[in-house]
Amino acid sequence: MPLPRNSKCANGKGLRSSKTQPVENTRGEMIGAMESQEADKEESSQAKRSPSSPQGAPKKRSAFGDLTNAHQAQPTQFKKEVVKGTAKKVLRSSVTHDLSKNNEINSKKFGFKPLSEEASVSSEPTVKERLMSVQEKELKPVQEEPILVNEEPSVEGASASGEPGPREQMPGMEEDIEKIEEDPYANTEYAKEIFKYMRKREETFPVSNYMVKQHDISKDMRAILVDWMVEVQENFELTHETLYLAVKLVDHYLMHVVCMRDKLQLIGSTAILIASKFEERCPPCIDDFLYICDDAYQREELLSMEISILHTLNFDINIPIAYRFLRRFAKCAHVSMETLTLARFICELTLQDYDYVQESASKLAASCFFLALKMRNLGKWTPTLERYSGYQSSDLFSLVKRLNFLLTYQRHDKLKAVRTKYSHKIFFEVAKTPTLDMLKLEEILKNSP
Incomplete structure (x- = not known):
């Protein structure tokens, strides 16, 4: 059964404070825990924000607003969202203080490792890094690069700028790249x-010229959809594999099903949801996808489209x-x-x-x-x-x-x-x-x- 909007989602990114405090806790500790839970409820109802992304915060919009005229932007919505975002910043700072206090108490009582020790062992972001203020991230964006390939210095094949290029080889000479891999x-x-x-x-997955049977959508509409999907991938900080797979799912679904233009964004957002479950460790929640679509679709529509895509592709999505x-x-x-x-x-x-x-x-x-x-x-x-x-x-x-x-x-x-x-x-x-x-x-x- 789908969870209610304000309920905690196990698949959502970010910190989820689900540990209950022992009975012996003092009154101050229990108040801190209650405030943390209230803050979690408030944060779970908001869409994910990615200030470290090159594009900034997620854009709450409909990809085809100019085509369907489904929703008209209200001038008062922007003011509400600004106030809500400001309140969220203040709330997040209080949550950070309470969590750091509770973590210090638990580390002394139960022998947990301090965050500094855990950071030296794990390459994942620590709790402090996840709870950095929005202002600090905007001033100094996190320089996260894609996964690096093996870079080995090579004299042969170097460019004029000195960058190593493909290694020059004798005719018929081939290199075993698995043999030199140390990872x-x-x-x-x-x-x-x-x-x-x-x-x-x-x-097994050829794509035919399916646009000949699509009477209500065009190549340009598909281009608009993919452009919007790229923004979603950036704002949710999803992997590039998720984006590529989601586009593949859209194409293979449209090969078999005739789509109306007012449902095209629903197909795109649902494809990202399915690809996220397949590729991501922590896929976004359903409410996040409803938010970025500017609430143009209901929760039941998204779930129904997910079932339709999976049935149409026979649940074989490893494309x-x-x-x-x-x-x-x-x-x-x-x-x-x-x-x-x-x-x-x-x-x-x-x-x-x-x-x-x-x-x-x-x-x-x-x-x-x-x-x-x-x-x-x-x-x-x-x-x-x-x-x-x-x-x-x-x-x-x-x-x-x-x-x-x-x-x-x-x-x-x-x-x-x-x-x-x-x-x-x-x-x-x-x-x-x-x-x-x-x-x-x-x-x-x-x-x-």
Whole structure:
């Protein structure tokens, strides 16, 4: 049964104070615990805010307000939300004081580790870091970078700027990237079989030209939806795998079901919910998705759409995505994080463009990575990349030209979520990287082996 709106959600992010105090607690301690519980109830009714995100706080809006005219913005709503947010800041500071006091008492009484000791052992954010004030986060945003690939210094293949590129190899020479992997969590023993399995599953999930049977929605509406989904991924601080999988779920669902435009945002938000349950350790609550849709849909509609998507896809949602292949190829080439991020930017731009939905994830990832190498002048497609990607450089030329055209000539110039996201310093401002001239790219591809 769905939980009521103000109830505590086990899947919600953030701190949830669920421990009850012993009977021997003093009166002051019990009052502190009661205030903490009241603060939790108040916080659970609000949508998640991500001040450390490049885009700032989540935008409570309908993605298709200009198309459906479902809701009109009221001038008084902004004032209410500002007052509510201010009250929340004051409340959060009092909660921080009470929690720190209770934690100190519990640590002395039950022998718990202080937060400073736990921080040295765990790489996860501590309670103090989670309860940083909004003002402090806005003044000094947390510089969280995506997962780094193995960066090893290499003289061969270095660019003019000194960045290591794909290692130069003798003809027929291939490198075993699993053999040099030292991370025990990288599953090196199974990596080859895993990606071989993912390549095989690509044949199970082809995407047809479903827009021919969709009479009420268009390619541009789908682009607007994906642009909004990128903002949701940023504001909720979800992984990129969640975003890619959610877009895949939307495409595969629309292949089988004719959709009306007033339900398109419902499909998108439900797809993010399903992908979050599949990819995230702590997926957002249902109330969060209702909030970001500006309460355009009811809770029952969201749950009903979740059932519809899962039944339509036969509960088989482990769809291969290009993002995973990109990390694999970057590891093969030993490139820097900046080059990998540039390839991710190119790949994320394709999510909005309907013309790329029929491309396989592995080929799309290989082409984006190939173009990123050429944009940064980092060498050629090595035998190791050929082996682990399954594509020769000549197989990618046609798709690489299309990707460079997408970068050079912005088709959806009004949808700036992806470009704004990758213009941030966290992502090395790769969106500002100069694009290749089409004639120059033709010459580069001709000279490529």
